[in-house]
Amino acid sequence: MERQDYERLRWRCIRRALLELDITLTRFLDDGFDQLSEEEQAAFVDLVALEDHDLWYLISGKEECNEDEARFVPVVEKLRKCSVRLAG
């Protein structure tokens, strides 16, 4: 991913409406994003465009991806497993 695209994505991950997402997505950018395939990275970009509550319910397991969101499944799984680190 080009630097500019990555930095735009980063901003859209570290400045969310919900604190839960700020922490989870910041952690994932630092620890999991690089290991995603190109296809998964593209899915991640679309995934984080979801509304905050919808995205948080997917990551926290309160909801599952629907049929139209099948390509999000591997990324959501990785987000759910992302290691815990305290946020600053």
Added chain:
Amino acid sequence: MSIPVLKFDAVIVGAGGAGLRSAIQLSEAGLKTAVLSKVFPTRSHTVAAQGGVAASLGNSEEDHWHWHMYDTVKGSDWLGDQDAIEFMVRKANECVVELEHYGMPFDRTDDGKIYQRPFGGHMSNFGEKPVRRSCAAADRTGHAMLHAMYQRNVKANTQFFVEWMALDLIRDAEGHVVGVTAMEMETGQVVIFHTRATIFATGGAGRIYYSSTNAFINTGDGLGMAARAGIPLEDMEFWQFHPTGVAGAGVLITEGVRGEGGILRNSSKERFMERYAPNAKDLASRDVVSRAMTTEINEGRGCGVNKDYVLLDITHLDPNTIMKRLPGIREIGLQFAGVDCIKEPLPVVPTCHYQMGGIPTHYSGRVVTPQNGDFNAVVPGFYAAGECACASVHGANRLGTNSLLDLLVFGKSAGDSAVEDLKAGKAHRELPKDAAEKSLARISAIDNRKGGANVHETRLAMQRTMQNHAGVFRFGDMLKSGVEKILEVEKAARELEIKDKSMAWNTARTEALEMENLIEVAKATMLSAEARKESRGAHVRDDAPDTPEFPNGRNDAEWLKHTLFNPVDNSISYKPVNMQPLTVEPIALKTRSY
């Protein structure tokens, strides 16, 4: 260097609830209106508000604005201005109904009215018994509100500048506000917004604390800009805290956990609440629990490497009860503390939630500042609303669900005042020659400095200083040393260095600029808190205890006044609380007890 100038009638900084509400007034009045936001509007922190919005509609049972007024004044511990409070509660019904007409999907009763639910502190008949006053849209009240208002703005042709950060207020030689400088993140380009009205709706600054429920976006940009432009900040010592946030993360653990039998323990595993509240124990009120937790930590009985949190233990509960009665708690523990609460206790600390103080405003939304003996001289061209403003309706402590009401009423009021002032026909005032100089110099200093302070480390130093020295329960000596420490951190914050020098999408630079705003708020908070030698509302001092002479530590004879922190010379002055409502008798002073 030539800086592009964009001319608008009005610019609104911030696209949360207050910003969107005021933009509707301006755009629908036919004025050319720009809204600047660091994020897409429906990603503003208003989205996180779930509790509802207070309005005495009386749909579920009898209610009256005067009762709502009483609850708000009492909640504020009598520090709220009673004219502003009467204004707000009387406008509540109109604002909620308007929102419904914008398409807000409020929960409804069987007969189609807006459903109202009970909320802590909402009482009928001047504190007699609970009343259902909160209007909500399931658990997405703030989110639904933003969507309804955003769509209304699109219809009214409001121009949005998304992923733009406002940098500095532009004031001319006579002190009139004539616009702001702002940076487009995608290009790094600095632009002047030359306006006739400038409205700040930038939200709170909860990120000054190490443990905060606020999203990362709440960096107090409006307060920082106002402070740099010489506007004093009002009542910044008052911050609302929640007793149990996940240590280090801030994510809230619902009070229901203690209700279901959760026990607070210190480093020796002792159930310390038995010492502080022998009867209620872990179910004591928020302030008692927060105070006990802070005392345990301050006296060295905290847990972890830094001994800076206590434990919330539910390992003795049946796992099925946890899963059934406390849904989501296990996930929060796993995600944000790395702890399975069925097997291990959760690390928790009192956590900052809401900022009561802010940019001083009249209830019309106009920003006011002391001038030539007038405490409330209007700053021409400048308005503020929502959490960044201090009208002051929340005083020393905010009543639940009054935050969404604040942003609706004062967002609208600021918009209306701007429309009224602009319709009076004043042309754009001339821009000062050096309009963008201050902003460009700040950016250039951050970009070019070598051997400066690291942004992340400086932010952490500020957050730990605020948490330890000006947290939920305050100590005279800790506040004194906190003042010295925060002034040290301020020196570092004025010498920030970043490695990334790119123009486009330089998030390091944006975070450095946010840090320069945060430190203004942190400093104002620490110095204002040190100076107020009483306990009132959310400001509770160990050396101002509950005595017969001063119930709850409140000292009205000396301290029934608003703090004004002057950021130019770090001095503090005070102004009287307005105890005179608009049409009714004042709510007389009495001891605040629930």
